[in-house]
Amino acid sequence: MKPSLSRLKKNMWGMLGFLLLISLMLSGCSRETATEASAAPANGKEITLVIGAYSIAKDAMADILPKFQQEWKAKTGQTVKFQESYEASGTQARAIIGGFEADVTLLAMEGDVDKLVKAGLVDKTWRDAPDGGMITRSVVALGTREGNPLGIHDFTDLTKPGVKVLYPNPQTSGGAQWDINAIYGAGLKLSEEQGKKDPAYAKAFLQKVHQNIESLDKSGRASMAAFEYGVGDVVVTYENELLARIKQGQKYDVIIPKYTIKIENPAAVVDKYADQHGTRKVAEAFVEYLRSKEAQTMFADYGFRPVDEEVLKANEKRYPIPSGLFDITYLGGWDEVRATLYSKKGIWYQVLAGI
Incomplete structure (x- = not known):
């Protein structure tokens, strides 16, 4: 005698319920094991x-x-x-x-x-x-196309008409803040050559460089990717990033500006x-x-x-120290930098707004 349709349905739902119960039990064990593993002291295998x-x-x-x-x-x-x-x-x-x-x-x-x-x-x-x-540590450096066709030697060359510059956005990238600090600090150093350390001169110098910006990317790595794709003439980035890309077969000339910042x-x-x-x-x-x-x-x-x-010391020939190298204390330290450059009404945002 064949079982009734209603009995088949009851058996089916019973089996599904049993499987669901087993699944939940196994899932609970799995979660418990994962929790225990993440909280376990460093003496397990x-x-x-x-x-x-x-x-x-x-x-x-x-x-x-x-x-x-x-x-x-x-x-x-x-x-x-x-x-x-x-x-x-x-x-x-x-x-x-x-x-x-x-x-x-x-x-x-x-x-x-x-x-x-x-x-x-x-x-x-x-x-x-x-x-x-x-x-x-590192320093902020300039990467150019192989052979340095535009003759880039310092941050001042980035202010020349027609030079297309790349660096990342300091709102998303810590590396970009080092880049902006380096350019602004170079402006301060240049102002000292003319008699005094002048923030207004440094801001104007940063504005001149930013006028030539071709791409403002999310990260230093994104700027490098854009440059290698063919965007721009010079990328402002970490020295180590350029050297790492050269090691992987990319073609760059690495320029260390006279006035640049020590990165930590x-x-x-x-x-x-x-x-x-x-x-x-x-x-x-x-x-x-x-x-x-x-x-x-x-x-x-x-x-x-x-x-x-x-x-x-074992690598000193690979990493020469530029004569005008400065560190974050030259800019007053990070608290001062965050207040003067990167606050909502700071120098960087004035540069972005063209003020």
Whole structure:
């Protein structure tokens, strides 16, 4: 006797209900396991470290991360897996504040780490680390087409009619703030040659350069991509970014202006998330490893100026110091720079508005 249609339906719904119950049980176990794994102390066989970095660090990280994995495995027997995110520095900082749970961050400038401090994610003592919390240095440089067809030698050449200039937007890119700081600071240095340090002269100089802007991109990496696609005559960027692209086969002439700024790039443990994930021990070890001679040598191979003095000395021929090099203190420090250049009525926004 064949079962009735109603009985078949009851059996079908019963089976579906049973399968749904099993699915929910398995799902619950999976979520519990994932939660336990993220909160587990660094003594299991495997741990995941989430890295939130600025875009220009990506190439060097491709070599550095596997080396750290090997070292940590040899020391502890534990396997480190990495989840990586690379964005413009300002964008990355906002993402972490917005809920991207990075255990460690590498950013373009200390101001972006300070945003994480204000958000309660990074401890205010992060600068107490060696070298003030910095892991790499660089300088703002100029990249031209191979052979430097327009004869670009300094920031003053960027003010000439017809020179098409690229640099990223300082609203999204920490690298762009270094670029603008360098140009504005060069204007201050030029004004000193004429008798006094004159902010009005420096602003006018920045305006002249910006009048030749061809592309205002999201990040330093985006500016490089546009330049390599054929946009513009000269790109204002990190020296290390140019050297890294040359290493990969791109054709550039690298110009180091007489007056340019020393860039310093920080790394820090994102304390709140590292503690939540149970990754503090490995996160602190990773940031410490970034200052090791091995990691500093790899950074140098990718065009960064090392913070380790021995590694820097070993690479001094590759990284000459321009005669007019200045640092952020020449501009009054980051607090002064943020107030005078990047506030809502600051110099940079006046330049954008043509005021």
